[in-house]
Structure formats: structure tokens, C-alpha cells
Amino acid sequence: xxxxxxxxxxxxxxxxxxxxxxxxxxxxxxxxxxxxxxxxxxxxxxxxxxxxxxxxxxxxxxxxxxxxxxxxxxxxxxxxxxxxxxxxxxxxxxxxxxxxxxxxxxxxxxxxxxxxxxxxxxxxxxxxxxxxxxxxxxxxxxxxxxxxxxxxxxxxxxxxxxxxxxxxxxxxxxxxxxxxxxxxxxxxxxxxxxxxxxxxxxxxxxxxxxxxxxxxxxxxxxxxxxxxxxxxxxxxxxxxxxxxxxxxxxxxxxxxxxxxxxxxxxxxxxxxxxxxxxx
Amino acid sequence: xxxxxxxxxxxxxxxxxxxxxxxxxxxxxxxxxxxxxxxxxxxxxxxxxxxxxxxxxxxxxxxxxxxxxxxxxxxxxxxxxxxxxxxxxxxxxxxxxxxxxxxxxxxxxxxxxxxxxxxxxxxxxxxxxxxxxxxxxxxxxxxxxxxxxxxxxxxxxxxxxxxxxxxxxxxxxxxxxxxxxxxxxxxxxxxxxxxxxxxxxxxxxxxxxxxxxxxxxxxxxxxxxxxxxxxxxxxxxxxxxxxxxxxxxxxxxxxxxxxxxxxxxxxxxxxxxxxxxxxxxxxxxxxxxxxxxxxxxxxxxxxxxxxxxxxxxx
Numbered sequence: 029x030x031x032x033x034x035x036x037x038x039x040x041x042x043x044x045x046x047x048x049x050x051x052x053x054x055x056x057x058x059x060x061x062x063x064x065x066x067x068x069x070x071x072x073x074x075x076x077x078x079x080x081x082x083x084x085x086x087x088x089x090x091x092x093x094x095x096x097x098x099x100x101x102x103x104x105x106x107x108x109x110x111x112x113x114x115x116x117x118x119x120x121x122x123x124x125x126x127x128x129x130x131x132x133x134x135x136x137x138x139x140x141x142x143x144x145x146x147x148x149x150x151x152x153x154x155x156x157x158x159x160x161x162x163x164x165x166x167x168x169x170x171x172x173x174x175x176x177x178x179x180x181x182x183x184x185x186x187x188x189x190x191x192x193x194x195x196x197x198x199x200x201x202x203x204x205x206x207x208x209x210x211x212x213x214x215x216x217x218x219x220x221x222x223x224x225x226x227x228x229x230x231x232x233x234x235x236x237x238x239x240x241x242x243x244x245x246x247x248x249x250x251x252x253x254x255x256x257x258x259x260x261x262x263x264x265x266x267x268x269x270x271x272x273x274x275x276x277x278x279x280x281x282x283x284x285x286x287x288x289x290x291x292x293x294x295x296x297x298x299x300x301x302x303x304x305x306x307x
Numbered sequence: 308x309x310x311x312x313x314x315x316x317x318x319x320x321x322x323x324x325x326x327x328x329x330x331x332x333x334x335x336x337x338x339x340x341x342x343x344x345x346x347x348x349x350x351x352x353x354x355x356x357x358x359x360x361x362x363x364x365x366x367x368x369x370x371x372x373x374x375x376x377x378x379x380x381x382x383x384x385x386x387x388x389x390x391x392x393x394x395x396x397x398x399x400x401x402x403x404x405x406x407x408x409x410x411x412x413x414x415x416x417x418x419x420x421x422x423x424x425x426x427x428x429x430x431x432x433x434x435x436x437x438x439x440x441x442x443x444x445x446x447x448x449x450x451x452x453x454x455x456x457x458x459x460x461x462x463x464x465x466x467x468x469x470x471x472x473x474x475x476x477x478x479x480x481x482x483x484x485x486x487x488x489x490x491x492x493x494x495x496x497x498x499x500x501x502x503x504x505x506x507x508x509x510x511x512x513x514x515x516x517x518x519x520x521x522x523x524x525x526x527x528x529x530x531x532x533x534x535x536x537x538x539x540x541x542x543x544x545x546x547x548x549x550x551x552x553x554x555x556x557x558x559x560x561x562x563x564x565x566x567x568x569x570x571x572x573x574x575x576x577x578x579x580x581x582x583x584x585x586x587x588x589x590x591x592x593x594x595x596x597x598x599x600x601x602x603x604x605x606x607x608x609x610x611x612x613x614x615x616x617x618x619x620x621x
């Protein structure tokens with residue numbers, strides 16, 4: 029009973045601050061963007077806006093069709109997940125490969141790793157401009173955006189370094205040595221620690237990846253939040269056209285809710301793993 | 308034997324060259340950037356030379372002419388302008404980052420709340436803590452480009468003079484980046500409070516600002532703080548290019564405008580050259596802004612790798 033109450037207490041403690049912050053940031057953006065909204069569409073209340081958004085009525089001047097929030101924010105969030113999983117898998121490979129195998133392929137992998145680590149210091153804007161200069165057109169596939177977002181802004185270097193430190197530390201820790209000596213499964217003993225490390229890494233880096241993805245989407249004008257921002261807000265505002273911001277506001281609303289829910293889920297899972305879960 | 312020695316000597320020189328390749332690249336690119344900066348500063352005081360002429364190489368106009376202006380001087384002025392934007396962003400970043408960092412450490416404490424002065428101090432610390440904590444959390448709840456673009460469009464629509472827009476955007480960028488400093492600063496201060504040497508330093512009469520400056524910023528945060536200081540002007544340069552690409556940039560010469568020209572014209576130029584058109588000074592003019600940005604970035608990376616990189620044991 030005591031255990032349950034402490035769990036409930038933790039969940040309740042986390043909620044108000046997060047809800048307040050996300051609501052506040054949404055309200056700031058909502059009222060700031062209302063200035064551009066053409067007069068016949070502007071909302072008098074948040075309730076009216078929510079009613080429109082939840083029914084999927086995001087009809088715009090450019091495209092008279094129903095758009096759901098998920099179809100706007102979905103591609104960006106999926107890109108973030110894919111970029112992060114690519115980074116984690118590659119960095120685990122880099123840190124485990126020297127233990128398993130030593131040879132010519134390893135040298136090539138280390139060479140690729142060091143060059144990628146050097147290149148990751150470039151900003152996403154620089155990479156995107158370089159891509160535009162080389163190819164000469166804006167049409168790119170999603171995989172290019174994911175790769176550019178993962179390999180820029182120092183993310184690759186940070187994540188691989190942290191992985192190396194973690195793997196070294198874990199390999200030298202007493203319980204892993206003991207498990208090895210007893211001939212038991214290392215995976216069973218270490219999976220909780222691995223999951224905790226992975227989640228903390230994701231918590232600290234996923235917003236940076238998301239902003240990278242948004243910038244790349246704006247520059248290449250493809251898919252997701254960035255595309256909607258460019259098409260519905262950035263181009264009409266500079267051309268002085270009457271702007272309908274239903275889709276943009278819905279995208280920002282979905283984005284903030286997505287960030288809040290995902291962060292909360294990660295926090296709760298981490299707390300559960302640290303305090304109540306053994307192995 | 309003699310052949311072997313010669314071979315080894317060549318190998319030795321090659322080794323020395325390869326080991327110091329980073330330094331060589333750093334020195335050369337730094338010298339080139341310094342040349343541009345000095346020319347830019349000279350051109351701030353002495354107007355850009357205005358002369359129409361043939362589109363060919365000369366020592367007076369090293370990179371040719373563009374609309375009758377010396378391209379070298381125009382580019383130098385653009386670099387100086389971006390340097391000014393970088394310094395502006397850096398100052399805003401430092402001021403807001405340190406202020407919010409100090410505010411984040413002032414968690415309300417009821418100790419010593421006996422007299423009127425104590426109550427005043429308590430409420431002041433409460434206000435400063437909740438303001439800085441709230442602003443930090445608020446800025447971190449949404450990705451940077453969303454807030455930045457919203458404020459940039461607000462600045463664009465407003466009735467401010469055109470020349471004020473970009474500096475204001477850079478101030479906003481510095482403010483939006485400041486949680487990166489304030490969070491780490493507050494974490495370090497909270498961690499160091501527990502140690503005895505801080506009490507010792509205070510009791511020997513060291514002032515609070517000296518303590519923050521030397522112990523916390525220089526020794527404890529050290530590498531990460533100086534890396535941030537280097538990165539912020541670079542970020543301002545990158546976002547300036549981004550805004551120029553979206554037509555929200557400055558009207559006069561900046562690096563962003565040069566890059567925008569390159570993006571629009573260089574791909575077709577390269578295709579024409581590959582089909583047999585001779586290379587002209589125009590191609591160089593389109594390529595050189597990108598080379599400059601690459602130089603700045605590579606200098607930053609080499610500095611980071613040499614001076615500020617954490618040693619990882621493989």
C-alpha cells in the first residue's frame with residue numbers, strides 16, 4: 029500500500045509543472061501568431077480552436093482538405109526515433125566491435141567513425157546548404173533528412189563518446205564480472221542498466237534531433253511540421269498574403285502535447301526502472 | 308642503406324606533416340579570415356571602391372567585380388557584419404544565461420528569516436527563482452526553431468526600421484540559446500555548495516563574483532563554458548544564413564545573401580562547366596562564401612579537438 033501511494037505521489041507531483049509550462053508556451057505562440065490570422069478565421073477562444081482541431085477541420089486556402097494533427101507531426105517524430113535508433117545502434121556497434129573482432133574491417137570502421145565524428149561538428153544548416161549546392165534541387169527522400177539530422181550539431185560525437193564510456197564502465201563493474209565468472213547471461217544482468225542509459229540519452233538528446241529535423245524540413249520543404257510551417261506561415265507572411273493558421277496552430281499544439289507526453293512517459297519509466305525494478 | 312635512410316627521412320617528414328595537418332589548416336584558414344576581417348575593418352572607414360571594369364583578375368580587385376563593386380571588399384564587409392551579429396548574440400547569451408543561472412540557484416529557503424530584511428530577501432529570492440526557472444523550462448519545452456521563427460516573423464511584420472530587424476533577431480537568438488548556459492551553471496553551483504572548500508574560500512574573504520568567476524566558470528565548467536562561447540557566434544552565423552535563405556534576412560551584404568546567390572546559381576554553373584564551358588571568376592565568386600564558412604567551421608572543430616576535447620579511453 030505504501031509502495032503504491034509513493035508511486036501515485038510521484039506521478040501526481042510531475043504533472044502540474046509540466047502541464048503549466050506546456051500550456052504557457054502554447055498560449056504564447058497562439059496569441060503571437062493570431063496577429064497574422066486573417067480576420068474571418070481568427071478565433072475568439074481557445075475552446076473554439078480546440079473544437080476545430082479535434083474534429084480535424086484544418087481547411088486552408090491552399091489545400092481544401094481535412095488534415096489530422098497526427099499526419100502533421102507524425103513524420104517528424106518518426107524521423108527523430110529513426111535517427112536516434114540509428115545513432116544508438118551504430119555507437120553500440122563501434123564500442124563492441126573491437127572486443128569481438130580485430131582486423132582490416134575494424135580499421136575501416138574506425139576510420140569511418142573518426143571522420144563522421146569530425147564531420148558531426150557541422151551544423152544542420154551547413155549540411156543542408158551543401159546538399160542543395162551539390163544536387164541543385166529541393167526534392168530529397170526522408171532518409172536523407174534523417175541522416176543529416178543524426179550526423180550534425182555534434183550529436184554523433186556526443187552519443188558515441190557517451191556509449192563508449194558507458195560500455196567500458198559496465199564491463200568493468202563488479203556484477204558483470206561476477207555474472208561472467210558464474211557463466212550466467214550478461215544480457216539478463218545488464219539489460220536494466222542498458223535501458224536506463226538508453227532512455228536518459230534519449231531524454232537529453234531528442235529535442236535537439238527534433239529541432240534539426242524541423243530545420244531540414246523547412247529547408248527542403250518536405251513532410252512534417254517544418255513543411256507546414258514553411259508552406260502556411262513563412263512564405264505567406266513574407267508575401268503579405270492573408271494567412272490561415274489552422275494547420276500551423278494545430279501542428280504547434282500537437283508538437284507541444286507530443287513533447288510533454290513523451291517526456292512524462294520517459295520520466296515515469298526511468299523512475300520505475302530505478303526504484304521499483306530489479307533486473 | 309642510403310636509400311633506406313632517404314626513404315625513412317621522407318617518411319619522417321610525411322609523418323610530421325600528417326601529425327600537424329590540423330595545425331597547418333588552422334593557421335592558413337585563420338590567416339585568410341584575418342585578412343578578410345582586416346580588409347572589412349578598413350572598408351568600414353574607407354568606402355568600398357566603386358569602379359566599372361572588365362571581369363578579370365587583377366591585384367586591385369583580387370576576386371573580381373560584382374555590380375561594379377570590389378567583390379573582396381563586399382565579402383569582407385559581410386564578414387565584419389556577421390562578426391558583429393555574433394558578438395551581439397554572444398553578449399545576450401552571456402547576460403541572460405548567467406542571470407538565469409544565478410536565479411536558478413536561489414531556491415527559496417526559510418532560514419534566517421527573523422526580521423523584516425529576512426522576509427524581503429526571502430520574497431526576492433522566491434521571485435527570482437521562479438522567474439528564471441519558469442523561463443528556462445518554457446524555452447526548453449518547444450524546439451528552438453519554432454520560437455525563433457515566430458519572433459522573427461513578428462519582427463518582420465512590425466514597423467521597426469529595416470536595419471534594426473536582424474540585430475533584434477540575433478538578440479532573440481541569444482536569449483533563446485541562454486538555457487544551455489543557465490542549466491549547466493546552476494547545476495555546477497548546486498553541486499559545489501556541498502563542498503568545504505567553497506566555505507573556506509568565502510571565509511577567507513573571497514568575493515562572491517570572484518568565486519563564481521574563477522572557481523565555478525573557469526575551473527569547474529571550464530571546457531564546456533568556453534565551447535559554448537565559441538559555438539554561439541557560429542550559431543548566429545548559421546541562423547543568419549537560414550533566415551536569409553527564407554527571405555527574412557538583411558537587405559544589405561551579409562554572408563547569408565552571398566550563400567543564397569550561390570545556392571541559386573552555382574549548380575547550373577557547375578553543369579555548364581562540366582559540359583565544357585571555361586571557368587570564369589564568377590564561379591570563384593559563387594564558391595568562395597561557402598569556402599569561408601567551411602574554414603570557420605573547420606577552425607572551430609580543430610580548436611575543439613585540440614583544446615577542449617575530453618579524453619576518452621578506448
